[in-house]
Amino acid sequence: MMDRRELLGMAAFxxxxxxxxxxxxxxxxxxxxxxxxxKYSAPNFPRGVDGRLLRLGTIDVxxxxxxxxxxxxxxxxxxxxxADEALTRVLEQEGIDPAENISMSELRRLIENEPAINxxxxxxxxxxxxxxxxxxxHYHANADMYLSQMERTDKAGPGTLELAPSMKIPDHAAxxxxxxxxxxxxxxxxxxxxxxxxxxxxxxxxxxxxQDQIHREAVANLPVPKDRKVKRIxxxxxxxxxxxxxxxxxxxxxxxxxxxxxxxxxxxxxxxAANLGVDVNFVQRLAEDNGFPDNxxxxxxxxxxHHEFPADVTRQAIAEVQRVSRPGAVYYPIDFxxxxxxxxxxxxxxxxxxxxxxxxxxxxxxxxxxxxxEIGTRGFQKAKDSQPVVRGFGSRHFVRV
Amino acid sequence: xxxTNATEGRETYVHEPVPYDFGADLMLGNPxxxxxxxxxxAMGAEMWSTKRRMLVLEALLEQKGISSETIDNYVPxxxxxxxxxxDRDRFLDLALSxxxxxxxxxxxxxxxxxxxx
Numbered sequence: 001m002m003d004r005r006e007l008l009g010m011a012a013f014x015x016x017x018x019x020x021x022x023x024x025x026x027x028x029x030x031x032x033x034x035x036x037x038x039k040y041s042a043p044n045f046p047r048g049v050d051g052r053l054l055r056l057g058t059i060d061v062x063x064x065x066x067x068x069x070x071x072x073x074x075x076x077x078x079x080x081x082x083a084d085e086a087l088t089r090v091l092e093q094e095g096i097d098p099a100e101n102i103s104m105s106e107l108r109r110l111i112e113n114e115p116a117i118n119x120x121x122x123x124x125x126x127x128x129x130x131x132x133x134x135x136x137x138h139y140h141a142n143a144d145m146y147l148s149q150m151e152r153t154d155k156a157g158p159g160t161l162e163l164a165p166s167m168k169i170p171d172h173a174a175x176x177x178x179x180x181x182x183x184x185x186x187x188x189x190x191x192x193x194x195x196x197x198x199x200x201x202x203x204x205x206x207x208x209x210x211q212d213q214i215h216r217e218a219v220a221n222l223p224v225p226k227d228r229k230v231k232r233i234x235x236x237x238x239x240x241x242x243x244x245x246x247x248x249x250x251x252x253x254x255x256x257x258x259x260x261x262x263x264x265x266x267x268x269x270x271x272x273a274a275n276l277g278v279d280v281n282f283v284q285r286l287a288e289d290n291g292f293p294d295n296x297x298x299x300x301x302x303x304x305x306h307h308e309f310p311a312d313v314t315r316q317a318i319a320e321v322q323r324v325s326r327p328g329a330v331y332y333p334i335d336f337x338x339x340x341x342x343x344x345x346x347x348x349x350x351x352x353x354x355x356x357x358x359x360x361x362x363x364x365x366x367x368x369x370x371x372x373x374e375i376g377t378r379g380f381q382k383a384k385d386s387q388p389v390v391r392g393f394g395s396r397h398f399v400r401v
Numbered sequence: 402x403x404x405t406n407a408t409e410g411r412e413t414y415v416h417e418p419v420p421y422d423f424g425a426d427l428m429l430g431n432p433x434x435x436x437x438x439x440x441x442x443a444m445g446a447e448m449w450s451t452k453r454r455m456l457v458l459e460a461l462l463e464q465k466g467i468s469s470e471t472i473d474n475y476v477p478x479x480x481x482x483x484x485x486x487x488d489r490d491r492f493l494d495l496a497l498s499x500x501x502x503x504x505x506x507x508x509x510x511x512x513x514x515x516x517x518x
Contacts, residue, residue: 059457063450070449071442118428122435125426126442134446143407151411169416176421186418188408263414284414357426 038275052276053210056196057138064134065200071127072204075120083120084346090114091345101342104364107352110345121353128179128358131197136181139189146189153271158279161270163263167284172310173261175361184239184262191240191268206392212242214390215303218334219246221389223397225298225328230254234297234324236287236317237305241269241280247301248273248280254298256280259290288316295326302333307366314366315374322379322400329400331380337394338371372396 038049047055047062056062090110091098111117139146154161169185176183180197184190202209209215224230230251235244236259244258258280260266266282273280285291287305300321306314321331341364343351351367354360372394376382379401386397427435459469477485 059454060450063453064446066453067446067449071445113430115429115434119438122426122428122438123442126439129439130443130446147407147411147413163414165412165414171419174416174419176418179421179423182415183418185416188413188415190415263416267414357428359421 051211061138068127068131069200069203075123076204079123080120083117086116099344102345103342107345107348121357125357131200132181135193135196139192150267150271153274156274159273160281162283164284176359179359184265188264190264195240215242216246218390219250223330225330230298232297233299235301237302239265241273243303244280245273245278248278258282259285261286288313288320290320292324294323296324299330300325304335306335307363310362311365311369318375318378325400327400331398333396334393338367338369341368
């Protein structure tokens with residue numbers, strides 16, 4: 001269950017932000033959103049729910065996930081620190097200033113065959129492997145039950161689900177990102193695995209997200225159009241729809257759409273939204289060819305999607321947002337701050353192993369772009385004095401010209 | 402675990418993923434060491450899940466009147482001690498005795514351990 005202090009802290013932040021004019025909560029608070037709980041019948045789920053989260057199927061599966069979350073925290077606190085110290089020693093030996101930018105090839109030359117440095121990504125990846133295997137084994141061992149659950153809600157509401165089984169999935173979207181087996185398109189339980197796998201990930205990186213705290217924080221702080229008209233919202237690259245659901249909770253009168261290329265992802269997202277009683281629409285489509293009418297949306301968002309796109313797809317997706325957003329619409333794509341092809345060694349080290357070994361195939365292309373400049377040249381203007389909606393990411397508040 | 406046949410005949414909306422070289426992450430200078438790290442982390446997960454299950458068990462026992470203090474203060478019988486020590490030794494032999502394994506020596510030492518084959 002959500003830590004009450006954290007909940008209160010977030011609610012207080014939302015109220016403060018609304019009062020200061022940074023954001024509008026449209027009369028709703030983050031606290032109100034948490035009252036939504038999953039509706040599952042007991043016979044299939046004897047372990048019950050924890051607020052918005054279905055408890056994992058067995059205590060052993062749950063315990064292993066709990067281990068991986070704890071391991072990530074320890075890894076960040078101790079092992080990564082030791083590796084950083086080892087990298088510093090190597091830089092000193094080589095006479096390289098740790099604050100100076102270096103290229104990826106130079107970084108690779110320095111770290112290759114340095115166990116004292118590589119123990120950090122090694123342990124991180126070993127933990128990641130346990131995360132995925134634990135979950136995949138469980139879902140496939142109980143495949144009939146979990147498939148039946150999705151089948152029951154495919155055509156049930158609230159909300160709608162549009163799947164495209166014969167759709168040609170482009171290769172760029174079929175990578176096994178984060179070494180998740182099957183990626184977002186290749187395993188029927190991709191959504192299940194992503195949900196519980198990232199819950200472990202968040203604890204080690206950004207804090208708890210088992211009640212969608214991070215997504216709800218982002219949405220609570222999301223700016224609205226100047227005329228305050230919010231009839232339709234698009235969340236592309238929505239994955240399992242945590243941001244999408246939070247958007248509907250904040251804007252209950254709006255028509256909210258979640259779009260993703262991963263069929264199993266939106267299928268799980270729809271099931272979860274329906275069980276939460278949240279009326280959102282999920283579609284399996286491409287961000288760069290979303291099929292919506294021109295000038296349709298008042299707000300368009302995405303959450304850490306673009307670093308999973310090749311640079312040319314990012315440009316196409318931005319152009320598509322330009323087409324479907326009406327003049328004055330807010331465009332807020334949340335993602336990492338881009339930083340060019342070079343950086344300080346420590347930063348490049350993280351970027352390298354994440355790209356190569358955590359299978360983030362497009363992240364180097366993303367980082368090499370000036371993402372904000374790409375948006376600015378496609379009919380959007382960056383809002384003055386805008387603030388990041390979630391900690392750790394830059395502000396990406398753009399307005400459709 | 403192999404995938405079950407529960408998906409047969411059902412639409413699962415999956416698409417063939419781009420292959421990834423799982424297992425190619427050799428970065429410690431010796432592939433065996435990379436494997437050992439994977440084993441240790443996986444063992445940790447198994448050990449913690451066992452320990453957590455025992456914590457649940459103790460919590461349930463406490464509800465039934467058997468406190469953790471009762472468990473802590475339990476004195477095994479000599480027969481139990483004997484049997485448990487045998488089990489401990491089996492565990493040590495299986496899990497930790499490879500630390501003393503000298504079948505493989507550094508090739509640079511001139512005695513690489515392979516000559517006996």
